[in-house]
Amino acid sequence: MTQIRIATFNLENFDETAPTAHPSRAERITLMKPQISRLRADIACFQEVHGQERPGQPRALLTLKELLAGTNLDGAALISTKPANDAVFDVRNLVVATHLPVIKPQQMKNELVAAPATSGSPPHPPTRSPSRSVSSGPSCTRRSTSTTPSPAACCTSSPCT
Template sequence: MVALRIATFNLENFDETPNPTPNEPTLADRIAVMRPQINRLRADVLCLQEVNGQERPGQPRSLIALADLLQGTALAGWNVVSTEKANGEVFDERNLAVVTSLPVVARAQLLNDLVAAPVYQVLTANPPAAHPQPIAIERPILHVELELLGAPLHVIVVHLKSKLPTDIAGQKLDRYTWRDSGAAAEGSFLSSMKRMSQAVEVRRLVDQLLDADADARIVVAGDFNSTADEVPVIAIRGDVEDTGNGALAGRVLVPLENSIPQSARYSLFHHGTGQMLDHLLVTRNLLANYRGTEIHNELLHDESADFATDRKYPESDHAPVVATFEFT
């Protein structure tokens, strides 16, 4: 019997802090809090979001802060696959990554590859927008094929666009203040378009894998910025209740948090309300091997509360989620 633990964790802008302000934790502060969280997961496959890249003179940008976090854990020295630019360097911010002890067979990333960016005429731009513009996805989707007991395990890592409104030209007084409520509403609409473009691209990727192999084992993990009953996750899941087609039952993706009692089913606190935004979705063929899910949310803080600065809370504002499987 082989046990396998798959986890997802949004590290929240995980980066070095060369010149921290009084309200900003250092990387050492963050590692001191977060390394025990990594150890507790006992993950064999760890899917990460918001991993920032760092530079050293004469060297390409890489995930130096992440390597520091993993040092001293069981994951040190494991395979690390991340999103990257065309030149092979990691992005400055918000990289996706998979850290695993399993052999890596292949990797790919998608950014409007299976879904063309929708074209939209922004209504509230100042000065007015002259022409419709593509509303492109900003965050790639990472697809890593691993080998598990001689067969593929497809791991798809996502970080869907947040619900924060997308900036619109001339409509912000500062980073957080809008000039006009209608512009803020349109900014939210733009963000929802990006989020749904990503969701459709994930679903199309899943269907491509299942077209090639009806028995493909697939895990979609990450920060979806949506609960399981919101449209982006519903679109990715493809439940029969939504497609109306029982012949597609084998293509349904199952949210593993469904086995957690509702009272404990949350991975983020916002304005005093627990929300389940971080998911592990799996193909139904993995349920035979599924043994349970944990959400490590015991110390989760509400960063939207008054005076809740990052200095007080150097950990992530997301709880890690981990699922256990057993294979013969």
């Protein structure tokens, strides 16, 4: 049996920071990098990763790549939420990092099931019309019937079916 380590991190709006911001990006990376190294995850799922722009280049996960540099996930495939232009979103990307083979990444947006309706908090009656709550993220065919796609769904030691 093969053992696989999976970790998940909410990086809380992980991005470049203003020169006067505290904690700075460098301080956050210094704090988080040892934790990523210590866990030695084969698959790491990251939430709230912002994309960065550079002149003449598509938006990319540059800050996340800096965080992973020097860890076991340095140079790993990064599968993320993507807008139509195949870059990454400017804010709150979901990202899966792995050196394991990724057969077929696929982004799903709950197109197979109706989104749950939400309204006012119980026990009070609703005060406004119901709104829709929809999540999106990378997934694979194996998870195609799920109501809550998981970024880790596409990363397995065997092909997605």
